[in-house]
Amino acid sequence: MQSSADEDETDPFELHFANPDEDELSNKIKAAQENSWTPQKLSPSADYKMTGQYPGNFTPRHVPGVEGLVDKGFNIKPRLSEASRKLLKKATALEQALFPIIFDNQDLLFGARTPSNADRLxxxxxLHALNHLYKTRDRIIKNNTKLARDKTGSLELRDQGFTRPKVLILTxxxxxxxxxxxxxxxxxxxxQQENKKRFEDAFILDNPIPSDRPADYIDLFAGNNDDEFRVGMKFTRKTVKFxxxxxxxxxxxxxxxxxxxxxxTTDKKGSPPNTDFLSSIEICIVDQADALLMQNWDHLTHIFTHLNALPRNPAGTDFSRVRNWCLNAHSPFLRQTIxxxxxxxxxxxxxxxxxMRNIAGRVKICPANYPGHLAVPMPIKQTFNRIAAPSPLAAPDTRFAHFCTAIVPALAARSKRASANSSTTAAGTLVCVPSYYDFVRLRNFFATSTAAQNISFGAISEYSSPTQVRQARSHFGTGRFSVLLYSGRAHHFQRYRIRGVRSVVWYGVPDNAVFYGEGLEMxxxxxxxxxxxxxxxxxxMLFTRWDGLGLERVVGSERVRGMVGEAMGDVFEFV
Known part of the structure; x- marks a missing residue:
């Protein structure tokens, strides 16, 4: 390993952030602005599907194990090398494929995170974030010394952005x-660690989850599961400050x-919120992005629209040290997003x-094959109804019309027969609604429509109080409610095991295929x-041809192609 990674012209940090070739940079930014990407199929292993997009010709590197990561071509800072070997020993084929993507500063959308690989990810x-920080800081300190020795005042050293924060981690x-x-x-x-106890008091909470809950639920909700927090960390040579x-x-x-x-949030004087601290983010890491979908996705998209915006109040910025590509508002094209x-x-x-428009390239990874929940034989009839929606925008209305005309009359007829016979055989239809907007629409329909006036129903959403949930589950279990509307986000946060379920109607395809399996278990x-x-x-289950991503995880990769295609019928039954 070289003694000074900052002076190595093959260092990805040097090539991408510190000293990129101006002509090459200009051409790649133009290609990214014009959305001109060259696709390339990559093969990490037979278990994963990887596709890359690059603004121009590019040949990705292959690293043969953790020794390659630490010692050959990625210029890990010496102070991190020993810890790197310990943390990343016995790298899997997938991890070896991820090394060059991450350390070459490419964008990465990784769709195969599991509780078992979460720690290693x-x-x-x-490691990558700290390596980037240390290189940035060491470069600035080194240049400070050079400028202090410069007697002519002609030395130009551009080594930073408008503001100090370089890494944003969202989870x-x-x-x-x-x-x-x-x-x-x-x-x-x-x-030294300043304010460490304050940090632990705020972020550690003993919140054990029953062991019979699924692994993904335990991974997400064990411990302190509060979803409103923010904390800054400052690193110096020997100290980290929380x-x-x-x-x-x-x-x-x-x-x-x-x-x-x-x-x-405005301050006490009514001044506009300060967003300048996001102006010079060079690495943005989003962990558990699928869980963020179940919170409020608009929060995340709002943050991304403010990333790397030019600062409105650049007081204190030494513009003589700001990198040219940052001054030219090209930071979004160099920021790495993971x-x-x-x-x-x-x-x-x-x-x-x-x-994710990184000129170093962007890569998407997901499993090559999903077995689906139909791979395990079940003594339950499983029917998938394909709805002809002409476009994704038309799908919600088309789905609602189909449900009202094809599903509701059958529920009403069963309810009427059961009422006449003083029976509860009509009880037990659980209607799972992945989208909250669809949930509200159905709840209003059941409450006001004459077509559903004979159907007794309850509803459980993420906004239901514990009392409302207990009442709805009790009435459904005893047959007083023949239908129970159940939102996908309520299941995500609570994983209720509802008793008395005789049949399940999936109003749409859940993104998390585990939910479908749990419906089968009920x-x-x-x-x-x-x-x-x-x-x-x-x-x-009701689905459209636009639901292929989620449907593949439910029915398996082999079946989904025929089910979303135009050649086959609209009803698919499996037992």
């Missing part, structure tokens, strides 16, 4: 934030909600297209208890 991105909960901080501290090994002011911080860690409050998610969704793909529990016969138990 955190270690990897934490879903305080507990997840704490895990990332622990990873960074293990790598950096600072001699709760530093944003303007003096190197890293900002926050939830989208917590950071947005900073971006929209999104880690359990799966890909249209919202994540839209963020990838609109805000019906199976009713079958095993003799609440419903095997022949009467049923699961039905």
């Amino acid at each position: 955190r270690n990897l991105v934490s 879903a909960t305080r507990s997840a934030c704490y895990k990332i901080v622990q990873a960074m501290l293990a790598i950096a090994s600072p001699e 709760f530093s002011k944003f303007a003096n911080s190197d890293i900002i860690l926050a939830s989208p909600l917590g950071l947005r409050r900073s971006l929209t 999104l880690l998610a359990a799966y890909l969704t249209p919202d994540l793909n839209a963020l990838f297209t609109a805000h 019906v199976l529990a009713s079958v095993e208890k003799g609440v419903v016969g095997v022949g009467e138990a049923r699961v039905r």
Whole structure:
């Protein structure tokens, strides 16, 4: 390893941030502005599908193991090398594929995050963030010395942005934030930690989750699951300081909600919110992006629209030291964005297209094949109804019309027969609604429409009080409610195991395919208890051809192609 990575012309930091070739930079920025990307298929392993897009010709590097990462071509700072080997030993084929993407400063949308690989992913991105910070800081200190010795005043050294913060890390909960901080501290090994106890008091909470809950739920909600927080971290040679002011911080860690409050809250004098601390972010890491979809996605998109905007009040900025590409408002094209998610969704793909425009390239990774929940034989009839929606924008109205004309009459007829026979056989239809907007629409329909006037129903959403939830579950379990509307976000946050479920109607395709499996388990529990016969138990899902991403995770990669295609029918049944 070279003694000074800052002077190595092959260092990715040098090539991308510190001293890029002006002509090459201009051409790549123009290509990115014109949305002119050259696609390239990459092959990390047979288990994953990787596609890259680059503004021009590019040949990605391959690193043969962790020794290649630390010693060959990626210029890890010497103070981080030993910790790097310990944290990243026995790298998998996937991790070896991720090394050059991350350390070559490319954008990454990773759609295969799991509870089992989460820690190693955190270690990897934490190492990269610290390596970037140390290189930036060492370069600035070195140049300060040069300028102090310069007697002519003609020396021009551009080594920074408008403001100090260089890394932004967004995640879903305080507990997840704490895990990332622990990873960074293990790598950096600072001699002193200022305000550490205050940080631990605010971010550590003993909140055990029952072991029978699914692994993804435990990974997300164990510990302090509060979703409103923000904290700055300042790194010096021997010390890390927590709760530093944003303007003096190197890293900002926050939830989208917590950071947005900073971006929209005025001070006591009524001055506009200060967003300048986001002007010079060079690495943005979003962990558990799929969980953020279940919070308020608008918070995240709002943050991205403010990233790298020119500062409105650049007081204190030494413009003689600001990099040219930063002065030219080209920071969005050099910022590296890393999104880690359990799966890909249209919202994540839209963020990838609109805000991940890195001239070093952008890469998307997801599993090559999904087995789906139909791979395991179930004694339950599973029906998938394809709805002919002409466009994604038309899908909500088309889906609602189909539900009202094809599903509601059957529910009303069963309810009428059961009422006449003083029976509860009509009870037990759980209607799962992934979108809250669709949930509100259905709830209003059941409450006001004459077509549903004979259907007794309850509703559980993420906004339902504990009393409302207990009442709805009790009435549904005893047959007093024949239909229970259940929002996807309520299930995400609570994972209720609802009893008395004889059939499930999926109003739409859940992004998290685990939810579909848990719906099956509720019906199976009713079958095993003799609440419903095997022949009467049923699961039905409504989908459109625009739901391919989520549907693939439910039915499997082999089946989804035929189900969303035009050649086959509109009803698919599996047992």
